[in-house]
Amino acid sequence: MALSRASRKDSTGFRAVKAEILRRILNDNWGPGHMLPGEIDLARQFAVARGTVNRALTELTDEGYLDRRRKAGTVVRQAPLRAARFQIPLVREEIEAKNARYGYRLLRRSVESGPEDLRRHLGLTGGTEALHLQCLHLADDAAYQFEDRWISLAALPAAREADFADMGPNEWLVRTVPFSEVEISFSAVAASTAVARGLGIAKDAPVFTAERTTWWKGKALTHVQLSYRPGYKLTTRY
């Protein structure tokens, strides 16, 4: 079990304090709106140092259960923060995690000026061009994801020399620019002609799409539209 380390010794320390306080919240001993004792009180009750209580309460606050304000004290939230964490893996890892054989095909590679809205989005000015890539990611030889990517050659001139025949642009980018700021959005769209052909589905069929723009030091590097094969679901628990 992955939890063996964490659950090895939960009978003492800040984990025990956290668990006990969470238990009281969930069992309605301390319902929404209830004010908790101060840290010093709790430290006495649990027979630990104040810092230990503080850590437990801080984590419970991060997880959305509590609301803390100086002088006002610690209060159980009316409703928990509804935040979900998604892992957004590389396609390759996503496919291999399903015990499927990963495959990759480059469908298109060209240097273009690109449509006007894309140029604005990437901050391309003057005559600077962009690298346009279309590729397919396969799971056991079946189309899994269609990738339509633009890379700013102003921000990433090295991309002009890169040959994306064997390595997907995603992996190349992760190696070249490991840390970056990202905006991602998910939506449902009707399959374009290119997407339909790539995924082998009917034009205008519903396609789950992720659009991602990546910046580094304030400069837009790349914009990509990922179209998933029918039936794909992005799932998480919280």
Added chain:
Amino acid sequence: MALSRASRKDSTGFRAVKAEILRRILNDNWGPGHMLPGEIDLARQFAVARGTVNRALTELTDEGYLDRRRKAGTVVRQAPLRAARFQIPLVREEIEAKNARYGYRLLRRSVESGPEDLRRHLGLTGGTEALHLQCLHLADDAAYQFEDRWISLAALPAAREADFADMGPNEWLVRTVPFSEVEISFSAVAASTAVARGLGIAKDAPVFTAERTTWWKGKALTHVQLSYRPGYKLTTRY
């Protein structure tokens, strides 16, 4: 600014240490794979206590920049963890945040046994029934989201008495069962007849859909399918 409190005094303390270490990571002073000095070393260099360094490094680890192991030391990750945090607000708040007027209409309310796969999913056994609700959430009188929900009457018998004419089931549930475990998944589907009529779009049009199942103390309470109006995007940064 929401950050005013945090950025007030970033020149000292664990925030300063964290910022400086992050700066070194991002500027390739410490590239991927680089091993950092030990906590005691860093504490001396920054002239702070070891606990302060530990907090900075722990947070950078949580954020996916570092990998820490006892004895092995602290290493800059090859690629950051690609995790995104989504806020999943109540529809009402989502709409009001856009300065639109929120509207709600209950389209259907019935007690049924429900389809077989749903009964399995909610763990309904024997003759226990479920409450089936369909409703519409409006932004400035335009259809925004179609909600198709099933509530287990075995787990939540109080729902049988609830009249959902004025209050959406979501808000009722949040007040009744404030804390729960949730699985959510997003996908793109073709609009069913009911969804198409509710949202006023063509049947089989692409619809962005969220499916959410909620448990409390291990018992499934409710399953809901939320269908968003065309053009909807779920966006986040990380």
Added chain:
DNA sequence: CAGTGGTCTAGACCACCGG
């Protein structure tokens, strides 16, 4: 076995903000 991170402690100072 030894070195590193994980955690706890007891005490302290201070920022914030409700009354």
Added chain:
DNA sequence: CGGTGGTCTAGACCACTGT
């Protein structure tokens, strides 16, 4: 103003794990 949480310190013990 005074009480509460936020943070720092110096020191300590321990758990884990690479060598």
